[in-house]
Every structure is written in structure tokens, then in C-alpha cells.
Amino acid sequence: MMNKLKIVLLSILILFVQSAFAQLVSDDNALEEMDYQVNLTSPYHTTLTYFFNLEDNNYYPERAAQALNWKGMEDADQVDLTIKLQQIFEGKGVAVRTSLIPNEPNYVDSLAGGESVYYFDRQKLPGIFLAKRGESWKFSAFSVAEIDRLHRQTYPYGTAKLLDLLPKIGNDKYFGLYLWQIVGLGILLLFVFIMHWLFTFLVDRGLLYLMARLGYGKMGEQYLLPVAKVTSIYFIVLLLSLFIRVLQLPIEIWSWLVVIFMVLKPLLITIIFYKIVDVISAYFVNLAAKTESTLDDQLVPLLRKTLKAFVVVIGTLFILRDGLNLDIIPFLTGLSIGGVAIALAAQDTIKNFFGSIMIFIDRPFQVGHWITSGEVDGTVEEVGFRSTRVRTFRNSVMYIPNGKIADATVDNHGLRQYRRFYTTLTITYDTPPELTEQFVKGLREIVLAHPHTRKDYFNIYFNNLSSYSLDIMFYVFFEVPTWPLELQCRHELLIQIMKLAETLGVRFAFPTQTLHMESFPEKKELSPDFSQESAASYQRKLGEFMQKELGKKD
Structure with missing residues (x-):
């Protein structure tokens, strides 16, 4: 009996020793794990310490807070700021790849002047970096001081309050997402649908109705409506990017969504200004239509193409810089150097370009x-x-x-304000002086009666005796804008001259050689007989012509 009791007591003692040893080993492992979780010997270990202790299955924000340098902020709520820093990383879509973080205790950043600092993302988080203090790497005191400001910038307009409210819905996981994230996505999609319906109603109904009331219905439908629709899409994307970050989606998904939203915003702005150019062009087209100049009608399409090209270039630069986080300074530098080379190789093209500018400025035609x-x-x-x-x-x-x-x-x-018409009217030598005088007078009346001739200056004179004709200078001007109208006015004047000559009996001369023979009694001479005519009869015939053809009374 005693032996059995001794065996039981010995077994209990052995179990106690084993339990104590196991507890001792467990405490040592816990201490080793604790030391590992707060390892701050390199940028790699500090980053691992911070994010590892903020995971869902290993949530120890007090340990993660040891990775921050609290110098000057000892009285701050360290746990709250530690969590906010993680939310900043998630809201900005900064995916931390621990495999790319240096694991060197004496690491220096050559881009920072050889200082012992490490930046996670210079574009998205320029104020958040690790700095070596003594033998430990920690988030710098400057970074800690910037946490509140960056958090308000990442979650503006009170959206940060949703970070505390939404998780209260439930933390059960479905399809890799928490219940509150799924509910938040549903609410966000409903919100987007309502906003799209509201913008569509305001644009399609309100804007078009207002433009129609102002008398610009066609312009509103053709030009302003496309601008308003793209603007509504931009505001929807803006609100969507503002609220979706509150859902704290997995960083693998959110990092790509951030890029998409950052590209969409400058892209939509570029499209908006691209369409605004059409609105501006339509306005200038109306102004050009009110002027007599036709060169500005040609200038408007060129101005539209130039503005659109300018908008596309500037928009592309903003997409590269803000959307894709690319440094465009080297690109612009290379572009300027390339521009010099292109300018040297394309001197004629540039000369023609500036020549066109001078044509539009001076307006020579x-x-x-x-x-x-x-x-x-x-x-x-x-x-x-x-x-x-x-x-x-x-x-x-x-x-x-x-x-x-x-x-x-x-x-x-x-x-030309006036278009000159100069010709010589040749009449035969047998025309009497009185008839010639009345013919010249009739020519002047024709010019005065025509609606498109210059009345204050014209010259119609009997001014030369040529070898075969009497020459009358006919020198007038037409006040017409185009050559076809000038030809029409010439036609009208010449027809009136022929009618006048027919009425007065004036014959037009042409180059001839005449063999003059004495007349025979039985033959009638070809030359008209002016012996019975007098100056009064010529004047009477001219009066009849003016009353009949020109509508004047002598």
C-alpha cells in the first residue's frame, strides 16, 4: 500500500516537474517571440514588427506602437496614432512589400544625402519614413507628428468616422471580406446609383429646360449636354474614390483601385476640357459669322484643333504624373532637348507655322x-x-x-473698294461731231444710272483720232465685292452702250482698208447720210433713249 502511494506521489512529482519545465519553456518562447515582434534592428524588422502586430489574428497595437518614435509626443494617444498610421497606408493604397525592404542595420539612402532613412513611397507618402535612432529603426518623429494631418487628408469631410461605425455591423467573414465591408459595398453601390440618377435628372431635364427657356436649346443639347454628362461622371468617380477607401479592402485589390481612380480623375477632366473647347469654338463661330471677314471663319477651326491638341498634351502629363506616379520632369527635359533637335531639323515647317501666324495677325487676304x-x-x-x-x-x-x-x-x-473697267470705244470717222457729243453724253448717263458704278469719279471723253476710228475713252469703276458681279456689271454696261449706239445711229469702227470711189446715181452709198440730221435731232434721239432705257427724262 505504501509502495503504491509512493509511486503515485512520485508520478505526481514528475508531472509537476514536467509541467513546470514546460511552463518555463513556454515563457522563454513567449519572450523570444516578444523580442522578435519588437525587433527594430533594421528597416525590414521594424516594418515587420509594426504590421505583424496589427494583423487581425495577432492584434497587439501596443507592441506596434514601439516602432514609432514618440519624441515630443509622449502624452499623445499612442495606440490611436498607431492605428491611424496603418489606416493611412491602406487609404493611400501603399502596398508594403517586405521582401523589397532592406535588411541592413546600417542602411543609408543615397537619394536623401546618405542619411539613415527609408521611404516607403516618396510619391504617395513623402512624409512617412523610417529613421535610425541609436541602434533602432523607427518611424521618425516627423512622421509621427504628421499622422493626424495625413489621416484627415486621406479621409476628408468626416469620412474617418465611418472607420469606427462600419465595423460595428459585424466581423464575420464571407468570401474573404468582413460582413461590414460587404454591407458597405452595397450601400456605396446604391449611393452611386442614386447619384447617377440625380445627375442625369438635373442635366437632362434641368439644364436642357433652362437652356431652352433662354433660347439656346440647340446649343445646350449639342454642346453643353456632353460636357455636363462627363462632369456628372467625374463627380461620381470623385465620390466613389472618397468613400470606397473607408471600406479598407484588401491592399492587393485597393492598390489597383487607387491607380484606376487616380487615372480616371485627370482623364475625365481632360475629356471635360476637350468638350469645352467645342463650346468655346461654337461661341467664336457665332462671332465670326457676324463679321464681314472670312479669314476668322477659317481661323476658328484651326483654333479649335490647337486648343484640343493642347488639352490632350496637358491632360496626358497630368495622367502620367498624378495617375501613374511617374516623374515627368525627365520627360519634359528630354522633350525640350528633343524639341531643339526637331526645331533644327524642321526649320521650314516652323517657318511656315510662324508665317501662318503672321497671316492671321496681318490679314493680307x-x-x-x-x-x-x-x-x-x-x-x-x-x-x-x-x-x-x-x-x-x-x-x-x-x-x-x-x-x-x-x-x-x-x-x-x-x-479693292472699286473694280476698274477701262476700254476704248471706237466709232467710224464719218460720225458728225454733234452725234459724237451726244453719244458721249449718253455714255455718261448710262454710268450715272447704273446702281453699282462709282458716281464721283469716272472719265468718258472723246480723246483720240486713230488710224481707222474715232476713239472714246471709257474709264469707270464698279463697287462690287467679287469678280462674277464685276463681270455682270460689265455685261450690263456694254448692252446699254450697244442700245445707245443703235438708237443714235452710231457705228463702231474696226480695222479696215477702204477703197473710196465716187458714187454712182444708181448705187446707194454704204456710209449713212447725216446731211439731213441736226444737233437737235441727235438730242431728241438721246432723250428718247434715256426715257426708254434708263428711265430718265431729258
């Missing part, structure tokens, strides 16, 4: 003007940034570089 410059003789059809298109009178098209036109002498017939 307009679309529709008839110009003469060297071998160029025709009507201007289009003025581009590189060349000017001229339709010749052979109906061919000539393309002249604007650089040459800017340096050449241009005779612009289209800018």
Missing part, C-alpha cells in the same frame, strides 16, 4: 479673295497652319507654304 503673288494667281480657298490653298482660274489648286507668302509681295485684288 481672306478666304474668297483674288490674290496675285509671283506665279500665284487665283482665289484663296483655305488658310492652314502650314500652307495656303489657292484655286487658280484654270480650276487647279495650288498649295503655297505660308513662309513664302509671308515674305512675298501679295497683290490682293479682293481688298
Whole structure:
């Protein structure tokens, strides 16, 4: 009996010793694990210490707080700031890859002047970095002081309160997401649907109704409506990017969503300004239509293309910088150097470009003007940034570089206020002086009666005795804008001159050689007999012509 009791007591003693030894070993392992979890000997270990102690299955924010340098902020709520720092990383979409973090106690950053610092993301988190203090690597005191400001910047307009409210819905996991995250996604999608419906209602109904009431219904539907729709999409994307970060989605997903949102915002802004250019162009088209100049009608499309190209270039730079976090300074530097090389290689193109600018500034001609410059003789059809298109009178098209036109002498017939018409009317030598005088007087009345002739200056005189005719100078001007109208006015004047000559009995001379023979009694002379006529009869015939053809009374 005693032996059995001794065996039981010995067994209990052995179990107690084993239990005590196991407890001792467990405490040592816990201490080793504790030392590992607060290892701050390198940037790698500090990062691992911080994020490992904030995981869901290993949540020890007090240990994670040891990775922060609290110098000057000893009285702050260290646990709260530690959690906020993690929320900043998640809200900014900064994916920390521990495999890329240096595991060197004496690591120095060459980009920071050789200091012992480590930046996680210089673009998204320029104020958050690790710094070596003594033998430990910690989040710098500057970074700790910036936590509150960066947290408000990451979660603006009171959205930070949702970080505390949403998790109260439930922490059960479904499909890798917490219940509160799934509910939050549903609420966010409903919110986006409501906002889209509201923006669509305000734009389609409100804006178009207002524009129609103001008398700009067509302009509102054609130009303002596309701008308003893209603007509504931009605001939806803006609100979506603002609230979706509160859901604290897995960083593998959220880091890509951040990139998508950061690209979408400058892209949509670029599209908005691209469409605004159409609105501005429509306004200038209306202004150009009110002017007599045709060159500004040609300038508006060129201005629209230039502004659109400028918007696309600037928008692309913003997408590269803000959306993709690319440093565009080297790109711009290379572009400037390349621009010099391109400028040297494309001197003629640049010369033509500036020549076009001078044409638009000086306005030596307009679309529709008839110009003469060297071998160029025709009507201007289009003025581009590189060349000017001229339709010749052979109906061919000539393309002249604007650089040459800017340096050449241009005779612009289209800018004439008056178009000159000069001809010589030849009448036969047997015309009596009285008839010649009345004929010249009738020519002057024809000019005065025509609606498109210059009345204050014209010259119609009997001014020469040529070898076969009496010459009357007919020198007048037409006040018409185009050549076809000038031709029409010439036609009208010449018809009236022929009618006047027929009425008065004036014959037009032409180059001839006449063999003059004495007349025979049985033959009638070809020359008209003016012996019975008098100055009074000529004046009477002129009066009849003026009353009949010109509507005047002598």
C-alpha cells in the first residue's frame, strides 16, 4: 500500500516537474517571440514588427506602437496614432512589400544625402519614413507628428468616422471580406446609383429646360449636354474614390483601385476640357459669322484643333504624373532637348507655322479673295497652319507654304473698294461731231444710272483720232465685292452702250482698208447720210433713249 502511494506521489512529482519545465519553456518562447515582434534592428524588422502586430489574428497595437518614435509626443494617444498610421497606408493604397525592404542595420539612402532613412513611397507618402535612432529603426518623429494631418487628408469631410461605425455591423467573414465591408459595398453601390440618377435628372431635364427657356436649346443639347454628362461622371468617380477607401479592402485589390481612380480623375477632366473647347469654338463661330471677314471663319477651326491638341498634351502629363506616379520632369527635359533637335531639323515647317501666324495677325487676304503673288494667281480657298490653298482660274489648286507668302509681295485684288473697267470705244470717222457729243453724253448717263458704278469719279471723253476710228475713252469703276458681279456689271454696261449706239445711229469702227470711189446715181452709198440730221435731232434721239432705257427724262 505504501509502495503504491509512493509511486503515485512520485508520478505526481514528475508531472509537476514536467509541467513546470514546460511552463518555463513556454515563457522563454513567449519572450523570444516578444523580442522578435519588437525587433527594430533594421528597416525590414521594424516594418515587420509594426504590421505583424496589427494583423487581425495577432492584434497587439501596443507592441506596434514601439516602432514609432514618440519624441515630443509622449502624452499623445499612442495606440490611436498607431492605428491611424496603418489606416493611412491602406487609404493611400501603399502596398508594403517586405521582401523589397532592406535588411541592413546600417542602411543609408543615397537619394536623401546618405542619411539613415527609408521611404516607403516618396510619391504617395513623402512624409512617412523610417529613421535610425541609436541602434533602432523607427518611424521618425516627423512622421509621427504628421499622422493626424495625413489621416484627415486621406479621409476628408468626416469620412474617418465611418472607420469606427462600419465595423460595428459585424466581423464575420464571407468570401474573404468582413460582413461590414460587404454591407458597405452595397450601400456605396446604391449611393452611386442614386447619384447617377440625380445627375442625369438635373442635366437632362434641368439644364436642357433652362437652356431652352433662354433660347439656346440647340446649343445646350449639342454642346453643353456632353460636357455636363462627363462632369456628372467625374463627380461620381470623385465620390466613389472618397468613400470606397473607408471600406479598407484588401491592399492587393485597393492598390489597383487607387491607380484606376487616380487615372480616371485627370482623364475625365481632360475629356471635360476637350468638350469645352467645342463650346468655346461654337461661341467664336457665332462671332465670326457676324463679321464681314472670312479669314476668322477659317481661323476658328484651326483654333479649335490647337486648343484640343493642347488639352490632350496637358491632360496626358497630368495622367502620367498624378495617375501613374511617374516623374515627368525627365520627360519634359528630354522633350525640350528633343524639341531643339526637331526645331533644327524642321526649320521650314516652323517657318511656315510662324508665317501662318503672321497671316492671321496681318490679314493680307481672306478666304474668297483674288490674290496675285509671283506665279500665284487665283482665289484663296483655305488658310492652314502650314500652307495656303489657292484655286487658280484654270480650276487647279495650288498649295503655297505660308513662309513664302509671308515674305512675298501679295497683290490682293479682293481688298479693292472699286473694280476698274477701262476700254476704248471706237466709232467710224464719218460720225458728225454733234452725234459724237451726244453719244458721249449718253455714255455718261448710262454710268450715272447704273446702281453699282462709282458716281464721283469716272472719265468718258472723246480723246483720240486713230488710224481707222474715232476713239472714246471709257474709264469707270464698279463697287462690287467679287469678280462674277464685276463681270455682270460689265455685261450690263456694254448692252446699254450697244442700245445707245443703235438708237443714235452710231457705228463702231474696226480695222479696215477702204477703197473710196465716187458714187454712182444708181448705187446707194454704204456710209449713212447725216446731211439731213441736226444737233437737235441727235438730242431728241438721246432723250428718247434715256426715257426708254434708263428711265430718265431729258
